[in-house]
Each structure stands twice: as structure tokens, then as C-alpha cells.
Amino acid sequence: MTQDTADQTGNGLVLPRYRRDDVDAHPPLLSPGYKSTAVRAPRQPLIYLPHRLTEITGPLLGEGRLGELDHDLTRQHDGEPQGQRIIVHGRVLDGDGRPVPHTLVEIWQTNAAGRYRHAVDNWPAPLDPNFDGVGRALTDERGHYRFVTVQPGAYPWKNHDNAWRPAHIHFSLFGRAFTQRLVTQMYFPGDPLFFQDPIFNSVRDPKARERMIARYDHAGTVPEWALAYEFDIVLRGRESTPFEDEDDDE
Amino acid sequence: MSERLGVTPAQTVGPFLHLGLRWPDGPYVVPEGTPGAFWIRGQVFDGAGAPVVDALVESWQADPDGRFDHPDDPRGARPPAVPGFRGFGRSETDAHGRYALLTVKPGPLPDPDGAIEAPHLTLSVFARGLLHRVVTRLYFPHDPANAGDPVLRSVDAERRGTLLAGPAPDGFRFDIRLQGENETVFFAV
Numbered sequence: 001m002t003q004d005t006a007d008q009t010g011n012g013l014v015l016p017r018y019r020r021d022d023v024d025a026h027p028p029l030l031s032p033g034y035k036s037t038a039v040r041a042p043r044q045p046l047i048y049l050p051h052r053l054t055e056i057t058g059p060l061l062g063e064g065r066l067g068e069l070d071h072d073l074t075r076q077h078d079g080e081p082q083g084q085r086i087i088v089h090g091r092v093l094d095g096d097g098r099p100v101p102h103t104l105v106e107i108w109q110t111n112a113a114g115r116y117r118h119a120v121d122n123w124p125a126p127l128d129p130n131f132d133g134v135g136r137a138l139t140d141e142r143g144h145y146r147f148v149t150v151q152p153g154a155y156p157w158k159n160h161d162n163a164w165r166p167a168h169i170h171f172s173l174f175g176r177a178f179t180q181r182l183v184t185q186m187y188f189p190g191d192p193l194f195f196q197d198p199i200f201n202s203v204r205d206p207k208a209r210e211r212m213i214a215r216y217d218h219a220g221t222v223p224e225w226a227l228a229y230e231f232d233i234v235l236r237g238r239e240s241t242p243f244e245d246e247d248d249d250e
Numbered sequence: 251m252s253e254r255l256g257v258t259p260a261q262t263v264g265p266f267l268h269l270g271l272r273w274p275d276g277p278y279v280v281p282e283g284t285p286g287a288f289w290i291r292g293q294v295f296d297g298a299g300a301p302v303v304d305a306l307v308e309s310w311q312a313d314p315d316g317r318f319d320h321p322d323d324p325r326g327a328r329p330p331a332v333p334g335f336r337g338f339g340r341s342e343t344d345a346h347g348r349y350a351l352l353t354v355k356p357g358p359l360p361d362p363d364g365a366i367e368a369p370h371l372t373l374s375v376f377a378r379g380l381l382h383r384v385v386t387r388l389y390f391p392h393d394p395a396n397a398g399d400p401v402l403r404s405v406d407a408e409r410r411g412t413l414l415a416g417p418a419p420d421g422f423r424f425d426i427r428l429q430g431e432n433e434t435v436f437f438a439v
């Protein structure tokens with residue numbers, strides 16, 4: 001790391017620098033279409049926090065958190081779950097296109113009927129005794145992750161009249177620093193419910209919304225077994241030099 | 251290789267966050283029985299003063315020597331001074347909006363500008379109705395280093411108190427008010 005890409009100061013501490021996200025990169029906390037933001041979104045302006053040691057470090061949580069079948073949501077019970085079997089895979093990258101290796105990815109989703117295995121989800125759709133809808137994986141050296149699951153369903157909620165959430169998978173990512181922590185949702189291409197969903201549409205930039213939609217990946221399908229979707233996740237980028245890139249390549 | 255990519259937008263954890271984010275050992279930044287360990291307990295409130303019963307509070311902090319076991323710490327990664335110290339905690343709120351984290355006090359940290367950061371935890375709060383996490387810091391009451399802390403100093407004196415924990419029988423209390431009167435100070439990171 002060199003002086004032109006990091007802060008070099010009096011006490012000799014040189015910290016990596018993470019870029020700030022664009023204003024429109026994330027949804028505004030107060031998004032009136034999504035009703036519960038009204039009492040939960042802070043009203044005071046956020047205070048700018050320069051990144052210091054606590055922000056440029058973060059938990060590096062590894063293998064210890066994973067069970068052998070955590071990445072395969074179709075094999076966590078004696079029988080197979082109902083629904084369309086799918087592979088969801090992709091890479092975790094930073095804003096410079098560099099892979100984020102060995103980072104924990106946590107997912108949760110409904111079953112094929114659109115119901116979560118959760119005490120407060122009690123709409124009249126069936127539970128599936130063979131599906132919990134919970135997965136975990138670590139990215140490999142190249143930042144790649146892979147889950148096997150079933151296509152989640154849409155579900156109703158009470159936000160507005162006849163409100164339905166488009167089918168989605170919740171994703172949680174750590175990256176390698178506190179600044180990179182991200183929780184998001186993955187959507188499916190061509191979903192007819194996008195137009196009325198205030199959570200999806202809370203992201204104002206249409207190009208940014210596209211980044212939450214997986215790509216149907218025909219090459220990734222397994223013949224006579226499962227369809228595939230590819231979903232790359234981009235965490236915040238770090239200012240870097242060519243030298244550093246070489247160091248980071250594994 | 252400097253292909254700039256747009257970041258993936260954040261979305262709310264929604265009301266069913268417990269499915270994917272519940273860890274049995276989540277609240278334990280240090281293992282139970284660690285000498286000097288204490289609980290940080292608090293409630294999360296919404297703008298109407300109602301407890302937020304479906305939130306998740308995550309914490310990150312240095313060890314008692316002010317070090318991180320992380321390759322990007324320019325002082326070098328160092329195994330924690332306390333056995334089993336994870337630095338990271340995660341607690342969902344209960345039916346009363348309460349969270350709890352078992353930890354030890356972090357050490358002070360050098361600031362790149364030459365100041366000293368007072369001992370602190372950084373906290374992320376996730377919840378239904380929060381489209382993106384909100385980030386705050388917890389400082390310890392009566393720590394002499396607080397007066398010189400660059401982050402506390404960057405906050406208006408009237409609001410600084412929202413970043414200070416209070417005493418509690420088994421540790422400290424730190425409530426988080428997402429909105430309204432005494433709204434907690436949240437940071438843009």
C-alpha cells in the first residue's frame with residue numbers, strides 16, 4: 001500500500017480506504033411506500049464517520065460456523081422438499097471486481113408455497129416438513145458461493161391493499177471489514193410483482209435495482225436435475241494499487 | 251484491473267430475520283465465565299416509543315489491549331488477549347425489544363490523526379422497517395478518554411449522551427431509539 005492510496009499520518013498508522021457508497025446506491029431509510037419505515041427510520045441526519053480501526057476491520061468468520069449440508073437446503077431432512085429445485089450461485093466481489101474470498105454468506109427464504117417456517121408467518125399456505133429455508137456457505141478463494149434450494153414463492157403482506165412480496169431470497173454478507181457488511185434480497189428475473197413492491201422499489205435508481213435480480217443461467221443448470229440462477233453480490237470497494245492486487249491474489 | 255462495479259443495494263432483513271441470522275452463541279463476544287466479562291443490555295425503541303421486537307443488534311470491537319485479529323490492522327493481526335474473544339456479537343431483540351451481549355471492555359485505539367479513540371463498540375441495528383442497517387457507537391460512562399475521543403467530539407454536545415452506556419447491575423445499559431425524542435446518534439459509514 002502506498003501513500004497515494006491510504007492515509008499516512010503523524011503516528012504512522014496507514015489504513016486501507018473504503019470508498020463511500022453513492023447517494024442512490026441504497027434505499028433511503030425513510031421510504032413512505034414501505035409503511036413501517038415511518039416510525040423506524042431515524043429522522044436526524046446521519047453523522048459522517050471517518051473510517052478508523054474499528055471500521056476497516058471486521059469479523060472474519062469461517063468454517064466453524066458451517067455444517068456439512070448448510071449450503072444444500074434440499075438435503076437437510078429425510079425427504080426432499082416440494083417445489084422446483086434450483087441452484088443459486090455467484091461471486092462476492094468488491095466494487096473493483098476483486099473477489100471477496102472466505103466470507104460467510106447466510107440466506108433464508110420461504111418454501112415453494114411462499115411460507116416461512118417462522119412463528120409469526122401464519123398465512124394459509126402449507127409448511128413443508130422437509131424444508132427449513134435456511135442456508136450458509138463460505139465463498140471460496142475466487143469469491144464463489146453455491147446453494148442448492150427450491151424456488152421460493154410470493155407471499156402476501158399487509159403493507160397496502162392486496163400487497164404481495166415478489167419471490168426473493170434474503171442474503172446476509174460480512175465481507176472483510178465492518179464497512180462492507182450488507183443485508184440484501186435476491187429477486188428473480190421477470191417477476192410480475194415488482195411494480196407494486198415498495199421494498200424492491202425503495203431503491204430509486206433502476207440500474208441499482210437490477211443488481212438485486214439474479215440472472216437465469218442456462219449453462220449452470222444440471223440436466224434432468226435443477227435450473228440455475230447466478231447472483232453476483234458487490235460489496236463496497238477499496239482504494240488499492242496494482243501491487244496490492246498481486247498480494248491479494250491467491 | 252479497475253473495473254468499477256456498483257454495489258448491491260441493501261434491503262430490509264424483514265420480520266423473519268431470525269431464521270437466517272439466529273446463532274445460539276450470537277450474544278457471546280466472549281465465552282461465559284471469561285474473567286471480567288459483563289453484559290450490555292438494552293432495548294430498541296421506535297419513534298412511537300414502542301419496543302422493536304424484531305430487531306437484530308450486532309457489535310464489533312477491539313480486544314482489551316485495543317487490538318484486532320485482522321490482517322488490515324496496520325499494527326499487525328494479533329490473536330486476542332482474551333481466550334475465545336470473537337470481537338463480534340449478535341443479539342436479536344425479544345418480545346420486549348431487549349437485546350443482550352456478553353463482552354469485555356475494549357482498549358483505547360490510536361487514531362490516524364494522532365488522537366486516541368476512547369474504548370467503544372460499534373453497533374449495527376437491522377430490523378423490519380429499516381431498509382439499510384443503522385450504525386451507532388457505544389461508549390463507556392466516566393472513561394477519562396471520552397473527552398478526547400474524535401467521534402464523540404464530532405457530535406453535538408446535546409446528543410452525545412445517546413452514545414454513552416449507563417451502569418447496570420451486571421454490566422451496562424444501552425438503549426437505542428431509532429427515532430423521536432432522544433433519537434440515538436447514527437453514523438454514515
Ligand SMILES: [Fe+3]
Binds near residue numbers: 264
Ligand atoms: Fe421475505
